[in-house]
Amino acid sequence: MSDWKRHDPLNRNPATARSSALYRAIGLGSAKSxxxxxxxxxxxxxxxxxxxxxxxxxxxxxxxxxxxxxxxxxxxxxxxxxxxxxxxxxxxxxxxxxxxxxxxxxxxxxxxxxxxxxxxxxxxxxxxxxxxxxxxxxxx
Amino acid sequence: MTTAKLRPRSPDVQIYKPQLTSVLSIVHRMTGVFLSLGSVLLVAWLVAVVDGGDTYAMVERWLRSWIGLLLLLGWTFALFYHLCNGIRHLAWDLDFGFELRSIYLSGWTVVAASMILTVLTWTLGLAVLE
Incomplete structure (x- = not known):
């Protein structure tokens, strides 16, 4: 698991938000199916x-x-x-x-x-x- | 922009050297498509058994004609190939055999196994029909 996920799952830090894995994954479809x-x-x-x-x-x-x-x-x-x-x-x-x-x-x-x-x-x-x-x- | 569009996309099939791995991969797909056609025959055969009489006689005649036998031979090989290579895929899913050596070894094993199983099946089949 990458560091950002462990420390800040919602990635609320505006300085890193746009480069995060979560930011890049949002909008690309469900992770569940x-x-x-x-x-x-x-x-x-x-x-x-x-x-x-x-x-x-x-x-x-x-x-x-x-x-x-x-x-x-x-x-x-x-x-x-x-x-x-x-x-x-x-x-x-x-x-x-x-x-x-x-x-x-x-x-x-x-x-x-x-x-x-x-x-x-x-x-x-x-x-x-x-x-x-x-x-x-x-x-x- | 135009030059960027003209650049070959990798792997470009015209200049890319065929390897066992890539050939087996595309053959897996081709046998899959071919077997899909075979599944139509399986269903048609079941329906013919239900219908009996002339319908079944027609299907049986077609299956025992040279074109029918040739297609059955093709489907037998395709089935065994897809089955063996499918098991190879399942092994990969379990994280087995990813080293280059193992990939080639399992690849050749699949080729040999599907040929042997095809020959074995037809030897048995023709012996039963004798």
Whole structure:
């Protein structure tokens, strides 16, 4: 922690106020949710490690299965729930990742705005359809 | 002001020498985008299983065509790469492996691991399909 913070958190000394870290940080956004994007990206990443290993292994195990075998497998409660959780983690992770890419490479304001909205809505739509399909197979 | 604008912004991709670190970083993003397209297939596949019949037969036919298999191979590698490099990122978040030596070592490990896992998966997959 820097010195000014320890001794004068509100930085009331007019002689140093304008050169302080606090002065430079004011107006640049909340310090409370700034790391939220970063954190959720990590939480979903950690969740996706076992979930994707499970997905690849399961798909391998069912590579030979016909439609009926797959429908029965996907319809098992544990499989349907795992698939739904996987889709949630995946599309949340994807939404955050694609957002960063748009923010980094798209600089025209209107295109950027449209792209960011599109990323969120497409991810949400895919999540809704995928989770519905998983649950449908379980409750059919 | 004009001269200031013309100066290259670093790292300028046209003159900047590619390094393992920068290449792996951009490949992480590219595989992420490619995998996003794969997620559409995952959802389409689930819907096809729900729908059954002709829809499923169509998706299955497409998946087993050469273009489908080629894309699946690409998605397999992209998935393993993104997974392995993602674990590398998580290790960095825990403050492990930041020394230059470790960064290169983990980088090459990611390259090797994702290739080995891809080959292993397809060997197993094709053996199951035999």
């Amino acid at each position: 700034g790391a939220h994007h970063w954190w959720v990206q990590r939480v979903t990443a950690v969740a996706l490690v076992p979930l994707l290993v499970w997905l690849v292994a399961s798909l391998l195990a069912h590579a030979r299965g016909d439609h009926q075998v797959l429908a029965l497998w996907l319809g098992q409660p544990a499989v349907a729930v795992t698939m739904a959780v996987l889709l949630m983690a995946l599309f949340w992770h994807m939404k955050l990742g694609l957002r960063v890419i748009v923010e980094d490479y798209v600089h025209a304001d209107r295109v950027k705005f449209a792209a960011l909205i599109a990323v969120d809505l497409v991810c949400l739509a895919l999540l809704a359809i995928g989770v519905f399909a998983s649950l449908y197979l379980a409750f059919r």
